[in-house]
Amino acid sequence: MLNKYQKVYWCIVDGSEIYFPDQSLPYGSAEELNLPLEQALNIGSYLGTPCYWINASEIDSLFDMTSLRDLLTQPEALFLMASRAVQFGHMFTTQRFCSQCGGRNHLNINQIAMQCSDCRTLHYPRIFPCIIVAIKKDHQILLANHAKHTSGMYTVIAGFVEVGETLEQCVAREIKEETGINVKNIRYFGSQPWAFPSSMMVGFLADYDCGEIKVDKTELAAANWFSAGCLPPVAPKGTIARALIEHTLGCEIMN
Incomplete structure (x- = not known):
């Protein structure tokens, strides 16, 4: 379980854009970067360190975002992690309602999926x-x-x-x-x-x-x-x- 003092990498996404300051993923604790933990999702590891996704809409601060296409020339591991984060962002913004019953979906951080609050159906990222x-x-x-x-x-x-x-x-x-x-x-x-x-x-x-x-x-x-x-x-x-x-x-x- 991530605590607010643990230093990790962050993928902060907005649509097909990602926060990429100084040509790298931001690194630090949620406390240092003033990021909310409630919607943070562990999406893997980068350079041997956990990497967490968070949607920019969940953060009060404004970020200077970079298009994912601009990361094509970055090392493959970085581009793939950024791609993964953008796809989870797409899931978060496009699967807000359950296709089974119409109920409201919420992020299930354990399953890395959206889950209906009413019928409990899990909706995984569409590929x-x-x-x-x-x-x-x-x-x-x-x-x-x-x-x-x-x-x-x-x-x-x-x-x-x-x-x-x-x-x-x-x-x-x-x-x-x-x-x-x-x-x-x-x-x-x-x-x-x-x-x-x-x-x-x-x-x-x-x-x-x-x-x-x-x-x-x-x-x-x-x-x-x-x-x-x-x-x-x-x-x-x-x-x-x-x-x-x-x-x-x-x-x-x-x-």
């Missing part, structure tokens, strides 16, 4: 599974400019998993729907929690099989094959998209 896939053809990679990326950034294909669908089926479907091509040799690459607001990105590699590029204009503005020596602006470092691109091309990208 939305997504696939993200790099497709290789000879020495080229398929990159797309998504309609929402007005900056001109290109990245790999991604999409949400549907009910009753395997991850591999989702990979093949999303690629076919968005680009018109077929792939083969689908294999797992890695994963990344993506707290915008509460997704889990499951990364895959695939090889081109057949078909011509025909983009779904409701999803993509453009798509094309690119080689390592002639790349458009791509997803930033720290993202699984960037890792997939660099792995597929076999080189580190400087932009």
Whole structure:
């Protein structure tokens, strides 16, 4: 049980933003930092020290917050802890009422969940599974400019998993729907929690099989094959998209 004098790390979140003073998570006791203990939730450890989450709305003080996206280049352990905290914040703000009976939910710090005061149903954080896939053809990679990326950034294909669908089926479907091509040799690459607001990105590699590029204009503005020596602006470092691109091309990208 945390006491007000124990020094720990803190993740103070507000939406997709986190308090990140001096390029680090705040460290100290609740007494020193003037933080309430009642809503503090132990969400793991960082650098061998307990880390506690608290929603900024529970604190009287105002904080200069930092977007979670700005932490992508931080060490992985820090980014993952911050992502975890943001996802718990999303649970706290979006699951205030019970979907079973309509009762008021409150934070259950033992279960790390929201619990209905009336029927006692536990509501755990919602996680939305997504696939993200790099497709290789000879020495080229398929990159797309998504309609929402007005900056001109290109990245790999991604999409949400549907009910009753395997991850591999989702990979093949999303690629076919968005680009018109077929792939083969689908294999797992890695994963990344993506707290915008509460997704889990499951990364895959695939090889081109057949078909011509025909983009779904409701999803993509453009798509094309690119080689390592002639790349458009791509997803930033720290993202699984960037890792997939660099792995597929076999080189580190400087932009």
